[in-house]
Amino acid sequence: MTERTPLLELRDVNTYYGQIHILQGVNLRVFEGEFVALLGGNACGKSTTLKTAVGLVTPKSGSVLIDGVEVTKEKPGERIRRGIAVVPENRRLFGPMTVMENLQIGAYTRSHVPKEDYDYVFDLFPKVAERRNQLAGTLSGGEQQMVAVARALMSKPKLLLMDEPSMGLSPLLVEQSFELIDDLHRQGVSMLVVEQNANMALSVADRGYVLQTGRVVLEGPAADLAQDAELRKAYLGR
């Protein structure tokens, strides 16, 4: 398994915000077909890890590889064109544009989008199909989450990065949201999910990384992590 090329790899990444050393030698790998959860408390560097992977921040040292290709110097657009897609924190839909237009923008990398691709996401999310002509900003939180995922899928990514999918959703919707993510994973979408809700994330993920003040302190199969006494004490609160 270790011989395969990871879809996404962070090698010894050090990222700074000004003088502050945020990521301190982070190593992370996501293989094809995997569902990896990136866990940790507030201000531990979860989102920065994701931003470094996408290229919104540049690391001071270390490298980022997508599908085995060094992309540390590339801009977000170029990296994303290599086959990753992002569901940003807070979803960031284009509010005054219709759901359909949001999906069209999601497919911007491709000059021609066959109708089947829209049917594919509409099959996945019948609710999105129902609301396709409505302004995205007028949808409820759960529906917006679905549109955000659907929009990301429109670029046919090899790897889907999600930043805090549970943010701003009610407990019931969080559960539904993770069921949806699990479903996608079963259909073969590789995923890296950044999440505070460790219980929920570990219940569906294959593997997990735990970050603490910018360092990976634990990593391993999700089932093991869920049982790990230290982690339970530190993050799961029991």
Added chain:
Amino acid sequence: MSTTPEDSRGIGTDEWVAQHGERAQRGTGLYARIGEAWMGLPSLVRWGIPLLLVVLVPFAGSNDYILRIGINLGLFLLLALGLNLVVGYSGLLDLGFIAFYGFGAYAYAALASEQFGLHLPSLLAIVIVVVTTAAFGFTLGLPSRRLTGDYLAIATLFFGQMFVVLMVSSDAVQFPWMDEPMDLTGGANGISNVDQLSVLGFTFDSNLSYYLLLIVLVVLATVATKRIHFSRHGLAWRSLGEDSLAAQHMTIPTVRLKLLAFTLGAGIAGLAGAIFASVQQGVYPSTFELPLLITIYAAIILGGLGSIPGVLLGAAIMTILPELLRFPEYSNWLFLVVLILGTIMYLKSWKLVPAVFAGMIAIGFIANVIFLAIGVPYLTTAEWAKGPLAPVLGSWIFMPEERVLIGNIAFVALVVAVAWMSLLTRRTTIILLPFVLWLAIFTWEVRLMLEPSITRQLLVGALLVVLMATRPQGIFGKPRVEVL
């Protein structure tokens, strides 16, 4: 409007939010039904009817004055469509936009007048003007790669102001290789005797010819921007204005699109400028100062940023309204109609409307009695009241001899009263409304009618405030919904 159970659920309930769009669509009442019927027509008819009306204007017994307004409107529409690409789509707050208009006008004047002895053929001159203005726009757009929002606004505002200063002061420029300073722009007097447009042997020498030319250009610009609106790139443009970071996540080339918006917008402005210079047969720096910029921004914000019919309507309102208000007899009517309609729309109750207006009329007569009792000298009806409303207003409004002094006091009282009323509850407001309405009409007749030029600006400003307060997204704009 009837209250359905959903309405009482309150904002934030998922279903309620989700149904927002549908509720907005299935509006009832006359206004909504007219809107629905209108939107039901084929788009060729919807765009064709206003176009036909506009084309028929010169043949329906109109004069040069109306054609001049039409020409100004046409130029204004071009500018507004160009600015809409930059501000409405890409969300770049470009406050230097008027400089492109001015640059186009000056460039055309330089190429087709005695200033440098050049008299290039119109088509060639216009192509050169549009290309150079677009290049200028590209250059000014370069800071937008790093600057956003307020910072871009400040930087571009500086360029806009610098343009006017440069034009005024470049009448004696000393080049090192020349013996005498050279007059580049004619300074504060500008450049006059600019050639009229002449294409394929046809010279545009009448207002009618320019009017028709501008209709063609505005239609072309509208069709072009409309096509862009729904294209893949238009979509990318709009997403960029909405949320540049999210757009980047969708691999949209944000920098390239921003520069393209600046370039295209400037090109359109340059074209408008060239036509302006040839209509006027001259260019003067004072044309390109701040008021024009403010008016254009008012037009596109009023109509609804990013909406093409909105931008067109906004520009039409901002051009025609001040002209209507130029004549006291029109502005008198307009003021009263707007005041009465505004009151009815605010009250939203047919029981209250007669009560409030009866109160207003009563207060008018009481005021007359009080003024007479104090012994304020006054003018008779025949001395001041004119037009069809004279017998009505003449007997109701007390016209003091000291119009300016008493009018000024009334004006200050009115402003204070309106400002304070916004703090009161609806109940108290309605009780005070008859008095404020009377005060408004009194101030209007006594003082504001004396100075139509200031009054029309006040009135346009007040209308804008009221409209933006009731419809912040503009007439045709899409409501801005916060995405959580």
